[in-house]
Amino acid sequence: MFRKPPLVLLLLLLLCSCTSLQGGRTNDEQTARQSEQPSKGSSQEEAIASKSDSHSVQMNKQGAAPPDHVVIVVEENHSEQKIIGNPSAPYINGLVNQGAYFTQSYATDHPSQPNYLVLFSGSNQGIRSDSCGHILKSPNLASELIKAKYTFGGYSEDLPSNGSTVCTHKQYGRKHSPWVNFTNVPTAANMTMASFPSDYNKLPTVSFVIPNLDHDMHDGTIKAADDWLKKNLAPYLEWAKTHNSLFILTWDEDDYGGRNHIPTIMVGEHVHQARLSQKITHLNVLRMLEELYHLPYLGNSSTAESIANLWKK
Template sequence: MSTLLPLLGLLSLGLLSAAQAAPMSAQPAPHIFVLILENHSYDQVIGNPSLPTFNALVKRGALARQYTGVTHPSLPNYVALIAGSTMKLEGDNPAQSFTGNTLVTQLSAKNLTWKGYMQGLPQAGSTVYFSGLYGKKHNPLLLSSDIASDPQQAAKVVPFEQLAADLDAGRVPNFSLLVPDLCHDLHGDLRCLGRAKVERLGDAFLKTWATKIMTSAIWKPGAALIITFDEGEDEQGGGGRVPTLILTPDGPAGVVIRIPINSLSLATSGSLSTP
């Protein structure tokens, strides 16, 4: 057995530690999806009638109740998710970059595959700061200068729409980072005014893609979908308390994880193995 990815330790850590869950052994995880939504605190999501999909999925998986972002605003939280550190980045300026080890480094060292699916990205590996509803500030993979400067690695950061074709073909990688655009990430911008409209758009997006993933051929024991948020609107933990949901085809349903964890934990807690 070989170590896959510290990120995936959150899956086994949370499920094994939940009081409601029966003891289980760590499972291989050949296909892990992490979907990042935006700027909603825990109490703005759980029980929100405008977000029926997220709340329905809660009943099917494990909900982390004490998960927080590590800072404000968005950009350094995204970086922390893949680097285990904010890399001393501050603010949302997309001209920033960082160097150093990431989840990608660890995956590549084990000959395991990865891809970033970014909604609105004009083309694979594009380093533009903004394009329509796409914002590089939400793309930590290409904020890494190590990835952005390597054509082979940058080519693995692709427009979101490619996910459908990859699922249909059964060729999704071991790790997929999924980032919606500014009108589907629950935060919104001036072109999608109003929280109610943004929540409807975001919930519909979540329903579409969670369904595609969870009805695809790769959704079998060992796969997981983690849905989290970059930050909340409070200061708990430095970046606000947000809901984080872990879904697996074979894990216990309706589990509540009460362990305090955060964006750094998602990148650095434990390990997961593959054959």
């Protein structure tokens, strides 16, 4: 005759069954979550690998990691012969022995504005004068830096306000600030010199600094320009030497001497101190920046040679 199990035994069996069911449900949920996580982690690893591969390309093209910051100052209308060795420019001549001095550097055009456009976009954009009011849409250094998740800023002395598109104001000339002409450059990138930060960590990745006509040698003296440069940029330059950053000093064009031979000097933490005889133009300088930040080649920079022997081994 079948005998009923004791009540205590039934209760124990029921308790074990519930615990097993709960444990199974918990394990299933954990398994489901774990099965989702590898997929998520895999895409993160792919993103990191992609970023690493991009960095490797940069290293291969210029032989140096991209600087955290680059500041480019453009002076006006003086040949190499008029600047290098001139006692009226002691600060500028002192820079020759602090970094790379390009003894064979040349502008590409006359007058001023086409040279700025070449340095900024790889082309004079068909503009062969200093006329104002151009509206351009071509890719340029600023637009490509921003696409690549870097930043850009242009600082112009005597610009009346951030974002202004005026042609002239006091000794400011829009012809020397090419980014103002491009519709694909944010208005916020066009800034006054007063906006140049004292904390250089806050600088954009690449910046242009444009002195006014008195301080860029166009209207003023060589000495006035040399003094202004020392006062306003020497602190950044010294900082750049220990903060993986770069300072570039160049001229838009010569004084119509025939050769368009201009000074170009680069100083930074990883810059080789030397006189370099490679022939370069504004296009080579632009190409160097494109290679450092793995940007597409703009305009005629695609056929320019890479700058060689710039970086310390």
